[in-house]
Amino acid sequence: MDSIRFNFPAPAIDDSVDSLRMDVRSFLQEEIRNGSFRPGTDCWCAGIDPEFSRKLGERGWIGVTWPKQYGGRELSALHRYVITEELLVAGAPVHAHWIADRQSGPLILATGSEEMKQTILPRIAAGECFVALGLSEPESGSDLASVRTRAHRVEGGWEITGTKLWSSGAQSCQYMTVLARTGERNEKKRHEGLTQFLVPLDSPGVTVRGIRDMSGVEHFNESHFEKVFVADDAVLGSVGEGWKQITSELALERSGPERFLSTFVALEKSIQQGAASMEGHQARVVGSILARIRALRAMSLGVAALLGQGQSPDVEAALVKDLGTRLEQDIIERLREFWPIQLKQNFGDELQYLLSDSLLRQPSFTLRGGTNEVLKGIVARGMGLR
Ligand SMILES: Cc1cc2nc3c(=O)[nH]c(=O)nc-3n(C[C@H](O)[C@H](O)[C@H](O)COP(=O)(O)OP(=O)(O)OC[C@H]3O[C@@H](n4cnc5c(N)ncnc54)[C@H](O)[C@@H]3O)c2cc1C
Incomplete structure (x- = not known):
């Protein structure tokens, strides 16, 4: 049998990408300080706040890769990647615009009428129009x-x-x-x-x-x-x-950092809270989670680079989603060994709030956007095994 190759190229990250990351990060820190939102787990699916999406639109952080004539900024897929990554690790309420920014906008750009592009895309980029x-x-x-x-x-x-x-x-x-x-x-x-x-x-x-x-x-x-x-x-x-169009949306839908960072905010809080006493088994568990996140991030960035080159890496994206969604579930399963979760309604304690919310939301991670059994089928087919 021929050897099987996956393609996850390491993208070159230039200063403009890093500087955009810093701008987004400082905006989010300011928003958290002002009480604009409470960092939440699975924020890209559970956190709906149209007003917050409008603030991102005002700053030009939605639809960044689209042509300027349709409200975009003609930036690269990596610029978009760092914006989404910062929003996810901050637990910001981004669901309202997420799907339009990630895939409906690109779909309209590729297949919509000229009038649709001129009237709808600028409104999506402004954080004023959302698509399910x-x-x-x-x-x-x-x-x-x-x-x-x-x-x-x-x-x-x-x-x-x-x-x-x-x-x-x-x-x-x-x-x-x-x-x-x-x-x-x-x-x-x-x-x-x-x-x-x-x-x-x-x-x-x-x-x-x-x-x-x-x-x-x-x-x-x-x-x-x-x-x-x-x-x-x-x-x-x-x-x-329609079928061809849907399958070409899948690489956009399945490869982003939202497929492994849904519970990151709970992980970060638990590390902050336990850092002083973390040793032995606990340190090894957290270390192995961080290593897996790092590997997935490299894979996901590789898919972003391929998307930026105009390719449609469906198989690589399916692999990222399969491994990533299992990781975001494992994070909570491993953390609850050290921080038993109490399910209750009103939380003063941030870590308990994040862990218990993650626990209730995590079954959906391996279903939405295609179940893991289906993804494994796609990967197997891509490897020539089916
Ligand atoms: C939080 C959340 C958000 C969602 N958002 C959207 C949305 O915005 N828009 C939208 O259209 N949909 C959305 N979905 C639906 C999601 O895409 C489907 O739930 C998913 O595709 C699975 O379909 P199903 O629920 O009908 O399960 P089924 O397809 O009935 O699957 C049931 C079980 O059978 C297994 N199975 C099915 N076929 C195969 C196969 N060929 N080989 C092996 N095993 C198989 C599955 O893996 C699963 O374990 C969302 C789902 C969730 C949980």
């Missing part, structure tokens, strides 16, 4: 090609009917990218006949209902579309090409 992901459905998760939401051609556009499930943050979003079946379902060609639409969530016929998770947060939603009309120019890309 409408992929999963009650009977379709891992097997996305089985989606039952349908879009029928009508005069001047399309009529969409169906239900999307688990759409993170949809309650604060103005739009959702909806994957719908536009062609007949053919069991032999299951990935054909699917189309993506950008649907305004204030359209008649749309209802968005929050679903409470076990940490008590209503971050994801069930969204129902009942004969929702969208004009022809709501189609993203070409009719019937």
Whole structure:
């Protein structure tokens, strides 16, 4: 068998990247000092604060890689990487704009109409417009090609009917990218006949209902579309090409630092709190976690470098997400050996607040964005083993 190679190039990090990191870090320290937010675990999914997103937009820290004519700054994928990394380690409430910045904006840029680019992208970059992901459905998760939401051609556009499930943050979003079946379902060609639409969530016929998770947060939603009309120019890309578009979004969705830093804020707090007494077994455990974070960071930066070169490293991204999400769960499992977690409602103690919130949120890490079993299948296929 041929040897199998993964490609994780080490990117060159220049002064402008470091200086941007320092700007973001000092802004966040100032915000924490002013009480603008309480650092939280899994902040990129649980922390929704549109006002905070607007502040980031004002500073030019959303959509940084996009062309200037659409509100971007034409910076590199690495500039975006350090912004996201600083936001995550600070536990900042960034969910409102996260998906639009990470993948819906790039999707609009690649497949949207000129009008969509001119009107929507600058608003996303300003932190004023947010987009939810409408992929999963009650009977379709891992097997996305089985989606039952349908879009029928009508005069001047399309009529969409169906239900999307688990759409993170949809309650604060103005739009959702909806994957719908536009062609007949053919069991032999299951990935054909699917189309993506950008649907305004204030359209008649749309209802968005929050679903409470076990940490008590209503971050994801069930969204129902009942004969929702969208004009022809709501189609993203070409009719019937939705599957290809979704798969090209996956490297963006799966490789970022949010796939291994969701519980970092709890780790950092526990190190600060226990640093003076940490020795022996405890020091070894924390040391091995830090070594794994370092390795994952190198891999994730490698994917960012490949994305910056215009490549779509899906297999490497799947590997980062599989290893990273297991690490962020392990962090909490290992820390609770030393800091038993008490689940209660009102916390004065920051470490207990972060640990208990992480414990309740961690089962979702290896599900969202594709389960680890599915990711292993992608990696195996990429290695030529399936
Ligand atoms: C916090 C959170 C946020 C989310 N946000 C969004 C969102 O914004 N938008 C959106 O569209 N979706 C979202 N999702 C949905 C998520 O993408 C799905 O939960 C995920 O893809 C799994 O689908 P499912 O829940 O239907 O599980 P299923 O697909 O039913 O899987 C059940 C089990 O079977 C296993 N399994 C399934 N197929 C295979 C296979 N081929 N080989 C091996 N094992 C398999 C899975 O690994 C899993 O363990 C979110 C989920 C969570 C938890």
